Amino acid sequence: MRARDLVQPFPVITPDTDAMEAAQAMAGKRLPGLIVCDDDAKPYTILPGSEVLRFLIPAYLQDDPALAASLDDDAADELCRRLTRSTVRDLLPRRQDLDELPVVDADATSLEVAAVMAQLRSPLVAVVQDERVIGAITVSRLLDHLLPGAPSLPEAPAL
Amino acid sequence: MIEVLTVAAFVAAYVLIATERIHRVAAALSGAAAMVVLGVVDAQVAFFSEKTGIDWNVIFLLLGMMVIVSVLKQTGVFDYVAIWAAKRTRGRPFATMVMLVTITAIASALLDNVTTVLLIAPVTLLVCDRLALAPVPFLIAEALASNIGGTATLIGDPPNIIIASRGGLSFNDFLINLAPIVVILMVVFIGLCRVLFRSAFTYDPDRVAALMALDEREVIRDRALLIRSGVVLVAVMIGFVAHSALHIEPSLVALLGAGALVALSKLDPPQFLEEVEWPTLVFFMGLFVMVGALVEVGVIGRLGELLTGAVGDRYLLASTGLLWGSAVLSAVIDNIPYVATVAPLVQTLVEAGGGSAQATPLWWALALGADLGGNATAVGASANVVVIGIAARNGHPISFWHFTRYGSVVAVVTIAISWFYLWLRYYT
Numbered sequence: 151m152r153a154r155d156l157v158q159p160f161p162v163i164t165p166d167t168d169a170m171e172a173a174q175a176m177a178g179k180r181l182p183g184l185i186v187c188d189d190d191a192k193p194y195t196i197l198p199g200s201e202v203l204r205f206l207i208p209a210y211l212q213d214d215p216a217l218a219a220s221l222d223d224d225a226a227d228e229l230c231r232r233l234t235r236s237t238v239r240d241l242l243p244r245r246q247d248l249d250e251l252p253v254v255d256a257d258a259t260s261l262e263v264a265a266v267m268a269q270l271r272s273p274l275v276a277v278v279q280d281e282r283v284i285g286a287i288t289v290s291r292l293l294d295h296l297l298p299g300a301p302s303l304p305e306a307p308a309l
Numbered sequence: 310m311i312e313v314l315t316v317a318a319f320v321a322a323y324v325l326i327a328t329e330r331i332h333r334v335a336a337a338l339s340g341a342a343a344m345v346v347l348g349v350v351d352a353q354v355a356f357f358s359e360k361t362g363i364d365w366n367v368i369f370l371l372l373g374m375m376v377i378v379s380v381l382k383q384t385g386v387f388d389y390v391a392i393w394a395a396k397r398t399r400g401r402p403f404a405t406m407v408m409l410v411t412i413t414a415i416a417s418a419l420l421d422n423v424t425t426v427l428l429i430a431p432v433t434l435l436v437c438d439r440l441a442l443a444p445v446p447f448l449i450a451e452a453l454a455s456n457i458g459g460t461a462t463l464i465g466d467p468p469n470i471i472i473a474s475r476g477g478l479s480f481n482d483f484l485i486n487l488a489p490i491v492v493i494l495m496v497v498f499i500g501l502c503r504v505l506f507r508s509a510f511t512y513d514p515d516r517v518a519a520l521m522a523l524d525e526r527e528v529i530r531d532r533a534l535l536i537r538s539g540v541v542l543v544a545v546m547i548g549f550v551a552h553s554a555l556h557i558e559p560s561l562v563a564l565l566g567a568g569a570l571v572a573l574s575k576l577d578p579p580q581f582l583e584e585v586e587w588p589t590l591v592f593f594m595g596l597f598v599m600v601g602a603l604v605e606v607g608v609i610g611r612l613g614e615l616l617t618g619a620v621g622d623r624y625l626l627a628s629t630g631l632l633w634g635s636a637v638l639s640a641v642i643d644n645i646p647y648v649a650t651v652a653p654l655v656q657t658l659v660e661a662g663g664g665s666a667q668a669t670p671l672w673w674a675l676a677l678g679a680d681l682g683g684n685a686t687a688v689g690a691s692a693n694v695v696v697i698g699i700a701a702r703n704g705h706p707i708s709f710w711h712f713t714r715y716g717s718v719v720a721v722v723t724i725a726i727s728w729f730y731l732w733l734r735y736y737t
Contacts, residue, residue, distance in 0.1 A: 209703045210430070
């Protein structure tokens with residue numbers, strides 16, 4: 151199967167998109183990340199959810215996660231408000247290495263897609279045709295194709 | 310000829326360590342290897358000789374303390390104490406700084422300086438964030454306090470461990486001779502902080518609630534481990550204080566404490582070895598072999614004789630030179646290789662003076678100069694470098710000159726007071 155058969159429509163943002171809007175889109179649609187395109191609508195990079203968290207959570211809490219336990223919900227809200235004053239550009243890593251962009255051509259095979267995801271440890275890849283983004287493939291969509299008929303596993307009981 | 314080659318190899322390795330052209334561990338091991346190739350050092354000289362070999366007391370004391378810190382870190386006790394103390398100040402900025410630097414100094418006296426600032430910096434950033442204060446003055450003050458506090462005890466700073474081992478000095482010798490001056494220096498340092506960082510103390514009453522909302526009890530990760538660790542730490546401190554009477558080396562006290570904590574904590578090896586800095590331990594080994602080679606070929610002995618002749622019985626002059634000279638050198642180069650090299654020379658001077666009340670203070674001059682001199686510049690001490698790195702990662706860059714502007718003032722004032730202390734206590 152080719153990438154064009156697996157691709158799904160995907161929200162596309164630019165570096166100037168409001169960071170809060172981007173994060174809310176990710177949360178509302180339960181997406182692992184978003185595709186960032188430049189002004190010419192060419193893929194620029196992927197914004198994974200983990201980058202949003204890295205922006206929200208100060209480095210000192212990342213160094214010492216146990217310290218976060220001392221903070222209450224008001225403090226958490228205060229941290230999240232940092233998104234309102236920011237754009238997607240602020241969330242992206244400072245040095246953009248375009249060679250590292252998780253992008254595949256629409257003709258790529260499913261194993262090619264898997265290889266790119268594995269190499270770049272990306273939860274999704276953008277699919278392009280004629281240099282235009284036509285959507286994305288998430289890791290769950292890819293695994294669903296590679297490993298059909300997955301058994302239903304028992305879930306942890308809710309408390 | 311062999312003496313010249315040995316000195317040349319030593320100087321070459323030393324230059325590499327000082328300039329950091331290659332990693333200091335690689336430089337020290339290369340220096341040690343050169344001594345072996347030159348035929349100066351063999352297994353007997355490197356591993357088993359008390360005079361020229363690797364000082365295993367230093368290595369195992371460091372290892373034991375690193376394991377103890379690894380276990381203590383798992384408890385969250387440092388975060389708890391820092392948040393609890395900051396809340397007692399009810400958000401008043403200067404009082405908060407006093408609390409944090411005091412905790413840093415006390416912790417540094419008991420633990421390695423770098424470990425202390427690594428533990429205190431995140432919680433400092435949190436407190437400053439809550440109070441909407443600029444964290445840079447607080448972080449700089451903590452680095453400076455860690456270097457001052459670490460001077461107080463045998464285990465507070467690696468140079469002190471080397472001095473203790475070379476000079477046959479006990480934990481109590483350090484407590485009696487250095488802890489009193491460190492207490493005075495901390496009082497003066499806090500006064501200096503009030504002046505140096507005066508623009509940082511802007512009080513915002515609206516932010517106090519954000520600080521008071523922090524719940525320090527939540528950061529205790531394992532209450533049972535905290536209690537066990539506390540008991541073992543107290544036992545280790547008692548062991549250090551009583552090690553002379555018990556005829557047990559501080560290194561063995563630390564290893565026994567580490568072993569007890571490992572057994573009681575039931576942590577996995579990656580956890581109880583987390584804070585063990587293997588590169589530092591290997592660096593020490595290479596360094597000891599390099600210095601041991603100089604002793605073996607007689608260079609240190611002859612230098613010692615020259616110094617002994619030059620000093621005569623003018624021990625105040627020698628202490629003054631050692632204090633200020635060590636401070637200047639430690640401001641620009643790592644104080645560990647400096648003290649490892651100079652300690653055998655000081656040993657010769659002290660022995661020539663028959664270990665008299667006038668000669669023995671040379672050890673304290675060396676410790677005060679080497680430990681406090683590190684405050685003078687941004688690269689003078691490992692704690693400074695670590696704090697600057699943490700600040701940069703959190704979006705608060707501290708330039709070399711920014712740090713040095715404050716550090717140099719603190720270094721000059723604390724060393725001047727230390728000189729007065731040495732003069733008053735030992736030479737009047």
